[in-house]
Amino acid sequence: MRLHRLEVSAFGPYAAREVVDFDALGADGLFLLHGDTGAGKTTLLDAVAFALFGEVPGARAEVKRFRCDVADQATPTEVVLELTVQGHRFRIARSPEYERPKRRGEGTTKQPAKASLKWVDEPPGGHSADGVTRIDEVARVVTDLLGMTAQQFFQLVLLPQGEFARFLRARNEDREELLGKLFGTERFGAVEQWFVERKRSRRRELDERRQSVREWLARIGQVAREDPPEDDDTGPGAWVDWVDEVRKRAAEAVVEARAAADASARAREDAAAVLDRRRVVAERVRRVRAAHESLAGLEKEADLRGEWRAELAAARRAASVVELAAEVDRQRTRVERAEDTDAAAQRALATLGVTDAELPEVTSLRARAGEVREEAGALAGLVDEAQQQERDRARLQDLVETATRATAQAAALGEQLEGLPDRTRRLRAELDAASEASVRLDTVRARESDLAELLAEAERLPGLEQEAARTREAEQAAVDAHQSARETVLDLRARRLAGMAAELAGELTDGAPCAVCGSTTHPDPATAGHPVGEAEEQAATDAEHQAEQRRHAAAAARHEAEASLAAVRERLGEHTAESLRSELTGVREELVAASESAARKEELEAAVRAAESEHEDLTARRTEAEKRATAAEEQRRALAEQVEQRTARLEEAAAGFADVGARRGHLTELASALEALADARSELHAARVRLQEQEEAAVAAARKAEFADVDEARAAARSGERIAELERLLAEAEQAEAAARAVLAEPELADVRPDDVVDVESARQAAEEARAAAERDAATLQACTQRAGDLDALGEQLGQALRELAPVEEEYAELEALADVVNGRGQNTRRMSLRSYVLAARLEEVALAATARLRSMSHGRYSFVHSDDPGRRNTRGGLGLDVLDDYSGLVRSAKTLSGGESFLASLSLALGLADVVAAETGGALLDTLFVDEGFGTLDGETLDVVMDVLDDLRAGGRVVGLVSHVEELRQRIPTRLRVRKGRGGSTLLLEGGLDGDIGVA
Structure with a gap:
């Protein structure tokens, strides 16, 4: 990790934006951050930590208050850090959560925390080139790249005040967590976990197999109906012996059950044979008895069956006669219908003016109907002309109405067009005013807001003036009270001093020396007044201090009230509450008017567009109406001439009828009526001839069937269902008689009498009892056989x-012992896990590397000693770290070192840890180190040695930043960043050498 640039704004003591160029500051590999106490040296390291992790080291992390108290309200609190980690350069910007003034109104509002990460060069694989903007994602990316958490970073890279010795005094568990993260021993932890999981898996398998054995024993006990051995200490041998004994008893039970089942099976067969024989004899008696009963019944119904035969024969003979009689009835109905049709046709002709005297025969009727139909056909063309005549007359009326309506519409549209241009111009003027009001609206609103704020300030003015006057009075009262309390203290103190003199004078004796001046003469000893004690004086002093504090508080309140009053007066200037209120009323009225006018802008735009569109539409519609009126008038004149020419021709063809269509309809109806009468008379003649023929055939058939007449034949006729029923009854009687005689003729029934009795029930009961016994014995045999088979x-x-x-138990015992050893238990006497063992080797390397620097810094007195002994109360060991004191030759705990010695040991250990980690990672991780304070605990000679060690670090490309106020370090380190403390916040100054400043960061 290498830092390039740090920017802080309104962070800690830095009110403005300050920039630290680490590339310039750390060019020599060693630089110093110095300044007065409280100036903000450590805050720069806090800013680095906050940018990376969103938190700061030490007790300051508990406060979580990062914003500068003296920063301008408009200046945001922000930290920006640009750095390179593992070859990837990126920039982090982070802001904490803090309270800021509201942009409108009074009070404060909460500014939420923010964070973002942007890649300066190509991002690592799997990361977006756009960076990340979520706080949790930024923290995850930083932690992944650094390979450390915030606390680990504070212990290795950023060694803060009071905390960089934590690793030196850390417990084994804490060292294990940190070293494991730095040296990447996750794979060894994975091996430990693998053994744990493997052990847990094999344990589950062993438990499953043991449970399987228990389940088999339980199932054997359930089948054998015995309880298996419950004591697991008996071992598998006892289980096997018990199972063998159970199986032996089951086999003996099978032999006994088989013998009983065979005996009962033979008894069941004998009883079943007796039952079968008796059932055969009983069945023969039943059949003989049933045959005799059937023949007796048939003999009783012999007369009835004779009647059935006679009825069936007569019905069969009457069937053909009935069919001919039905046809006669149908023909008679046909004649009646034909007569009705003929009468109806004559009545229809009578309605058309044709009387009975004018009705000829069928042939003449058909001829006359043809003549009438030809006359009607000649009028077909004139009917079409008559229909067209009616349509044309209706069309003439429509054309007149259309011309009248179009003319009226054109006139109405012209009236509508007259006032439309003026309305359009008026709407355009209103639209221009609304547009202008919309433009002025924002200005008027801003003016109204400013005036409202000023009016609020003006209304606060009387209260502020009263508050200022009250605070001045309160301050004066506090001053008076403080002066009075101070005079009381001075008076009591003088009186106490006087009392002390009187007390000393009371102890003087003539000739004895004075304890104060040594004189043996006492010409004017002091006399005692009212004595004042120490408690009374202390109470007066405390009261004076409290009065002074109230005086200071009153002065601060007065100053704050007067400052607020002055600020309000400055903002108001020449304005008063009355003038502001009047001006605000006018502005608000203007705002209301402008808002109302601007609100109508869209409505007016739509109205203007609608008016223009309406003008165009009305003009087009008026032109169209005028065209329709002209066209309708021209069509009316042409059509009227055609109607007049057609009227004379149609009146002649009507021949007295209402019109040609009426005359043609009359002729067509007359032809149809003549044809209908001819058809009716033809049908009537044919029906009468057919009726006579059918009547003669029916009489002849009745005589042939031996009936007197047709009516007698109809009486003898029967339905098909009755005939089928008679046939079925006669056939069933014949079959029953034949079956009964066939049964009696069987040879095996020759000696059987219908009154014989056979005892079947006693044989059935005996067979049932034998069957039940056999089934019980068979079920017992099956159960014993099944039990024996199941047990086997x-x-x-x-x-x-x-x-x-057996092999699973052996394997688990071996795996359990090995897993315990790997995880620091069991036979592992040092209580070191595999991961701890690897980390112990790494810590031993760290101890060796740190010892080289510690011996140099301590003038050869101290060395680090790695210990792999178990911890207290036999906890895990392997990561112990003590110091060897060559002066005494004893190994001491690191906690016994003094402050300066702890600083040297911690610094050596941090540098040694960084060296080993850099060697593990190829030197790409810990190439930057900050040390915050601790140098003030060193003497001059030791400081020289420490500086030599730190100076050697530059040879490896590492950058070391020291934070200290020790003056001697300013003379030793050429590149310095000075933090200057001021009332308006701290500022930074980059210094070079001893000649002065080289630039302001």
Whole structure:
């Protein structure tokens, strides 16, 4: 890490913007920041820390108050740092959260914290060229590039006041965290974690296998209905013996159950054979009894079946006669319909003027209908002309109305156009006024705001004057009270002194020397008045101090009140509250008028556009209306001539009818009526002939079927459902009789009588009992066999689980011991984890590198000693660090060093740590170091040695910045940055050599 440029603004004691050019300041590799106490030397290091991490080291981090108290209100608090880390140059800008005055009104508002990071050159891989602007992202990028947290940075790079010795006195755990981050020992931590995870994984596997064995034992106990051994100390051997005994008892139970099942199976077969024989005999008796009952029933229904046969024969003979009779009925209905149609046709002709006397035969009717239809066809063309005549007359009326309407519309549009230009000009004038008001609106608003603020100040003036007068009176009263208290103190002090003299005089004796002057004569000894004690004097003194503090507070209040009053008067100038109020009223009225006028701007623009568009639209519409009126009048005149010519021709063709269409409709209707009458008479004749033929055929069929007439045949007829039912009943009776006789004819039923009795129930009960016993014994055999098989299978599974458990237990025991050693437990007597062991080696290197500088700085007295002993209470060890005192030959704790010695040890350790880390990282990380104070604890000779060591650091390209007020360092270090303290804030001055200033940063 190398710093290039630092800018601070309103930060700490720096009221204005100050710039530190580290490239110029650290050109020689060593520079000094010096100045008076409290000037702001450490604040520059705080600014570097704040820019990088958003926090500062030490106790100042608890306050979190970074803004300069004397900075101008308009100056923002900001820190900008430009630096290079791992070859990447970037710029960080960061602002803290602070209170700032409101831009409008009184009081303050909170300015939120901000941070941004911009890349000066190419960004690292995975980062955007635009940089980052979120506070958390900036912190993450900085931490990743530096490889350190803020606290680690403070311990290695920025060694602040009172804290750079923390690493020297740190606990093993704290050193482990810092060194692990610096030396990148995450991989060793990963190895430790791998062992822990591996151990945890193998432990889970071991527990699963042990649980599997327990589950197999539990399942075996569940199947055997016995509890397995509960004591795990019995071991797998006891489990195996118990399982073998259980399996043996299960096998014996199978043999016993099989013998019982075989016996009960034979008894079940015998009982079933007896039951089957009795069931066969009972079934034969039932069949014989049913056949006899069926024949008896059929014999009782013999007469009824004879009636069914006669009814069925008559119905079959009447079927053909009924069909012919139905056809006669249909023909008779046809004749009736034909007669009705003929009468209707005659009535239709009567309505057309044709009487019965004028109706000829069918042939003449058809001829006359043809003549009438030809006459109607000749009038078809004139009908079309009549329809066109009606349309033309309607068109004439429409044209008259159109011409009248268009003329009226043109006149109305002309009237609308007359006042439109004046209205448009008036709207344009209003629009110009609104535009002007819109332009003036911002100016009037600003003026109104300024006047309102001034009026508020003017209204505050009486109160400020009263406050100033009150504070002056209060100050005068405080001055008087302070003077009175002071006089009281002086009086009491004089009286006490007088009392002391009287007290001494009281102790004088003639001839004895005075304790004050040594005289043995006492011509005028003091006399005692009212004595004053020390407590009374101290109380008066405290009262005088309190009165003085009240006097100072009253003076400060008076000064503040008068300053506020003067500021208000200066801002008001010649203005008064009345003049401001009057002027503000006028401005507000102007603002209201301008706002109202400006608010109508868009409305007026739209109105102007609408008026112009309306003018164009009305002009176009008036022209169009005039054109329509002219065209309609011309069309009306031409069409009227055509209508007059067609009227005479149509009146002649109408021949007394209303029009040609009416005459043609009459002729067409007459032709249709004549044709309808001819058709009706033809149909009536044919229906009468067919009716006579069907009646003769029906009579002949009835006689042939042996019926007296057609009506008798219709009475004997039956529906199809009734005929089917009679056929089914007769067929079922015949089948039942045949089946019953067939059963009685079977040879095996020859000796069976219908009244025989067979006992089947007793045989069934005996067979059921034998079956139930056999099933019970079979179920018992199956259960015993299943249990024995399950126990055999489970026993094999248990054996397999025990064989698999043994190597896992051995492997876990070995892994557990190794994991404990790697993580600093178990047989690891030094309590050092693998990561601690690696870090201990690195710390040993750091101790060697730091010892070289510490021995030089301490004139060979002290050396660092690395210890890998366990910590207190047997905690982890390996990262202990003590010092060897060559004067006594003893190893001492670093905490026993004096202030100066601790400074030397801490500085040596920081430089040694930086050397080792730089060697690990190729020298690209810790090439900048700041040391804040501590040099005042060194004597001159030791300071020379320390400066020689620091001067040697420049050979390696490292830059070291010292922060100190020690005057001797100013003579030793040529490049200096001086911090000058002033009432208006601190400023920076870059100095070179001893000849004076070389420039202002």
